[in-house]
Amino acid sequence: MAANPLVESELAARPVVWTIAGSDSGGGAGIQADLLTLHDLGCHGCSVITAITAQNSVAVTAVEPVSPAMLAAQLEALKADLYPAAVKIGLIANQAQLEFLAQWLGDNLPGVPVILDPVMVASCGDELQHAASRAQGAATVSTLDFSGLDFSAFAGRATLITPNVTEVARLVSGIAVPYAGESIGEEAESDCTRWRLAVRAVARHFGVSLLAKGGDARWQTQHASDLLLLSDIGNISTLYRGGEFYLESPRVDTANNHGSGCTLSSAIAAFMAKGMVLPDAVMMAKAYVYEGLKASFQPGSGPGPLARTGTPASLSSLPKVRWVKEPSAKLTKSADDMPAGPFPALPRDLGVYPVVSDVALLQTLLEAGAKTIQLRIKTDTPDSPDDAALEAAIVRAIALGKQYQARLFINDHWQLAIKHGAFGVHLGQEDADSAALERIVAAGLALGLSSHGVFEARLALELKPSYLALGHIFPTTTKTMPSPPQGLSMLTTLSRLFSKSLPTVAIGGIDGTNLTDVAATGVDNIAVVRAVTQASEPAAAYRALAAAWEARHAR
Numbered sequence: 001m002a003a004n005p006l007v008e009s010e011l012a013a014r015p016v017v018w019t020i021a022g023s024d025s026g027g028g029a030g031i032q033a034d035l036l037t038l039h040d041l042g043c044h045g046c047s048v049i050t051a052i053t054a055q056n057s058v059a060v061t062a063v064e065p066v067s068p069a070m071l072a073a074q075l076e077a078l079k080a081d082l083y084p085a086a087v088k089i090g091l092i093a094n095q096a097q098l099e100f101l102a103q104w105l106g107d108n109l110p111g112v113p114v115i116l117d118p119v120m121v122a123s124c125g126d127e128l129q130h131a132a133s134r135a136q137g138a139a140t141v142s143t144l145d146f147s148g149l150d151f152s153a154f155a156g157r158a159t160l161i162t163p164n165v166t167e168v169a170r171l172v173s174g175i176a177v178p179y180a181g182e183s184i185g186e187e188a189e190s191d192c193t194r195w196r197l198a199v200r201a202v203a204r205h206f207g208v209s210l211l212a213k214g215g216d217a218r219w220q221t222q223h224a225s226d227l228l229l230l231s232d233i234g235n236i237s238t239l240y241r242g243g244e245f246y247l248e249s250p251r252v253d254t255a256n257n258h259g260s261g262c263t264l265s266s267a268i269a270a271f272m273a274k275g276m277v278l279p280d281a282v283m284m285a286k287a288y289v290y291e292g293l294k295a296s297f298q299p300g301s302g303p304g305p306l307a308r309t310g311t312p313a314s315l316s317s318l319p320k321v322r323w324v325k326e327p328s329a330k331l332t333k334s335a336d337d338m339p340a341g342p343f344p345a346l347p348r349d350l351g352v353y354p355v356v357s358d359v360a361l362l363q364t365l366l367e368a369g370a371k372t373i374q375l376r377i378k379t380d381t382p383d384s385p386d387d388a389a390l391e392a393a394i395v396r397a398i399a400l401g402k403q404y405q406a407r408l409f410i411n412d413h414w415q416l417a418i419k420h421g422a423f424g425v426h427l428g429q430e431d432a433d434s435a436a437l438e439r440i441v442a443a444g445l446a447l448g449l450s451s452h453g454v455f456e457a458r459l460a461l462e463l464k465p466s467y468l469a470l471g472h473i474f475p476t477t478t479k480t481m482p483s484p485p486q487g488l489s490m491l492t493t494l495s496r497l498f499s500k501s502l503p504t505v506a507i508g509g510i511d512g513t514n515l516t517d518v519a520a521t522g523v524d525n526i527a528v529v530r531a532v533t534q535a536s537e538p539a540a541a542y543r544a545l546a547a548a549w550e551a552r553h554a555r
């Protein structure tokens with residue numbers, strides 16, 4: 001496939017990300033792990049060093065915080081020239097630094113995503129404090145006590161906090177809840193429940209989203225399952241705001257996990273800087289750590305670092321998403337209510353896929369050769385048809401679909417689609433949550449599902465649909481969208497992840513001016529609304545798009 005200048009330039013743009021953390025002379029964690037990660041994921045990493053540590057892969061021998069003036073000078077220097085698209089915070093050396101950073105970031109970087117890794121315990125399981133105090137004779141070491149830090153100054157200020165199991169216990173012990181944090185780790189089942197309650201309490205206390213890392217948990221043997229609590233954040237469907245989700249990856253059996261927590265949080269910052277919404281950035285970062293652990297290595301005699309393997313492109317690296325029903329009133333189904341699926345398989349090539357609200361136009365486009373087409377009649381607008389007119393339109397569209405031997409999808413109205421024997425149904429994730437999917441499976445209809453990013457696409461895959469729509473790619477006036485446009489770089493990422501598993505369909509703002517760029521992302525198909533509905537000659541517009549797609553799209 002020929003190189004595409006637009007895609008290339010999007011990929012080449014390196015957003016600035018700051019890491020505020022400690023230096024690890026051993027190169028496995030801290031600033032060094034963060035800068036490797038940020039570079040590997042296409043960002044320009046800047047560093048604000050909070051402390052210098054002397055360490056190798058087996059011991060920390062000295063730790064020295066930077067002075068308050070030096071900390072402030074680094075921040076001011078970067079603010080003056082290298083303003084960040086996202087910030088990651090790792091090791092903070094003392095309470096004074098912590099209070100200063102929380103205040104400074106709030107005052108100086110409003111609206112910039114801040115990923116806070118509340119470092120108290122190293123990923124190898126040794127408490128940094130204990131490791132440091134083993135360094136006999138180092139005057140600075142005894143003054144540091146990372147486990148005693150009170151992170152409350154970040155309440156409402158961080159975007160996401162990423163504690164591990166021990167850090168959750170420490171964080172919750174400072175909060176008045178009926179939970180004894182220190183006793184996590186006794187019995188598998190009750191530990192897991194207690195952990196979840198503790199995680200909720202911590203998230204509530206800080207009033208932000210929280211990713212509780214379960215990798216160290218004793219009750220997890222097969223999987224590394226993290227718990228993601230989304231606060232009421234914008235830029236995602238209301239369906240998922242306030243939701244709780246387990247993100248489950250296979251456990252990688254390696255001792256070389258030094259710096260995995262640092263890598264995870266800096267990868268989340270990198271993906272957010274690249275424009276991903278929070279849950280997508282978390283999914284991709286977890287996949288990145290999984291791949292890094294699988295290729296980890298051991299340069300010294302102790303635990304080695306993760307490899308840096310670039311933006312994940314394999315579906316098997318993405319965590320599975322299982323959602324927890326009770327606290328999220330908006331989601332009515334739980335992970336256990338999955339339908340019997342799979343829905344009928346479709347060929348990868350669906351042809352250019354017009355989405356129209358008018359049956360006469362539908363017929364025109366079928367005559368022009370459309371082989372996949374959708375009738376999308378919304379019933380929540382003032383000019384909506386009444387029930388009888390809606391049903392009549394659907395009956396007529398289904399008959400036309402059969403006459404022209406096309407795959408005719410009915411948007412939203414799945415009961416009428418079943419009743420009248422449509423080829424398929426297209427549903428958004430909100431629609432799918434409320435629809436009786438098992439009835440659609442039983443009736444043998446194909447199912448297309450919408451998605452708006454990695455998180456939603458991975459969730460949709462659990463339902464084993466016939467195709468997966470990826471949207472919206474460019475700004476659109478056809479529909480009000482809760483999330484930002486994905487853009488071409490994200491479409492490339494999504495196509496690499498999902499196109500091998502089922503046909504993908506890009507939608508949103510696609511027309512003749514950008515079709516070549518869209519084809520270069522590797523997505524299987526395109527769906528269009530205005531490009532045909534607003535054309536002076538829709539049939540000619542459809543034929544031109546179909547010919548251009550046929551010519552450009554590498555099969």
Ligand SMILES: Cc1ncc(COP(=O)(O)OP(=O)(O)O)c(N)n1
Nearest residue numbers: 411412426427428450469505507527
């Ligand atoms: C092919 C295709 N992709 C996406 C959509 C959007 O469906 P949904 O998210 O349910 O939004 P509405 O179309 O119902 O407003 C679609 N219809 N077709």
Ligand SMILES: Cc1ncsc1CCOP(=O)(O)O
Nearest residue numbers: 471472476478508509529530
């Ligand atoms: C229904 C829908 N879902 C995601 S984008 C979109 C509208 C796409 O319309 P257009 O092709 O006119 O931008």
Ligand SMILES: [Mg+2]
Nearest residue numbers: 412427428431
């Ligand atoms: Mg819908």
